[in-house]
Amino acid sequence: MVGTLTPPYYAVIFTSVRTEGDNGYAEMADRLAELAMNQPGFLGADSARSGLGITVSYWKDMESIRRWKAQADHAAAQRTGQEMWYASYSLRIAKVEKEVHFPPAS
Amino acid sequence: MVGTLTPPYYAVIFTSVRTEGDNGYAEMADRLAELAMNQPGFLGADSARSGLGITVSYWKDMESIRRWKAQADHAAAQRTGQEMWYASYSLRIAKVEKEVHFPPAS
Numbered sequence: 191m192v193g194t195l196t197p198p199y200y201a202v203i204f205t206s207v208r209t210e211g212d213n214g215y216a217e218m219a220d221r222l223a224e225l226a227m228n229q230p231g232f233l234g235a236d237s238a239r240s241g242l243g244i245t246v247s248y249w250k251d252m253e254s255i256r257r258w259k260a261q262a263d264h265a266a267a268q269r270t271g272q273e274m275w276y277a278s279y280s281l282r283i284a285k286v287e288k289e290v291h292f293p294p295a296s
Numbered sequence: 297m298v299g300t301l302t303p304p305y306y307a308v309i310f311t312s313v314r315t316e317g318d319n320g321y322a323e324m325a326d327r328l329a330e331l332a333m334n335q336p337g338f339l340g341a342d343s344a345r346s347g348l349g350i351t352v353s354y355w356k357d358m359e360s361i362r363r364w365k366a367q368a369d370h371a372a373a374q375r376t377g378q379e380m381w382y383a384s385y386s387l388r389i390a391k392v393e394k395e396v397h398f399p400p401a402s
């Protein structure tokens with residue numbers, strides 16, 4: 191779980207419904223997670239799936255998100271995502287203004 | 297899955313790790329979801345859990361979120377949440393600036 195960060199920073203909220211079957215998805219997801227971790231401005235990400243999947247990744251600023259969107263391997267995955275892996279998805283870009291943690295950060 | 301909304305609006309990103317056992321959690325979650333739906337300014341919510349749980353709720357503005365935080369039954373659930381249901385959680389408030397959908401909204 192992504193711990194304490196210092197607002198303001200950005201969140202990319204990716205909500206998705208998968209198609210049937212793997213079709214190379216798991217391998218791509220692992221590879222993209224590793225790629226994201228090495229992107230400038232990447233602050234962390236949390237994922238959960240139970241029918242609906244939600245991944246929230248956190249970024250230093252909009253410029254980091256733009257660079258990540260344009261990254262070549264990621265752009266290829268975006269195309270394959272629409273063709274094979276996702277029945278539907280929503281992606282939202284939001285500026286985090288405040289955060290609270292329990293137990294409180296020491 | 298929450299569909300097309302019109303930015304700017306607000307997201308509350310709630311990430312949590314549960315304690316063992318139900319302890320009345322499922323009943324509270326159902327009740328709170330119903331309460332939230334009837335709050336002024338509530339726009340929708342998505343949830344997923346696989347070990348980590350992520351719930352993202354969407355709100356018209358900060359004032360709607362403040363009212364929801366202060367709502368009496370919700371405030372009681374917040375206390376019990378810290379005592380019984382959650383080993384840890386993070387709550388982030390973010391202003392959604394942009395959204396993209398696939399398939400594109402018609």
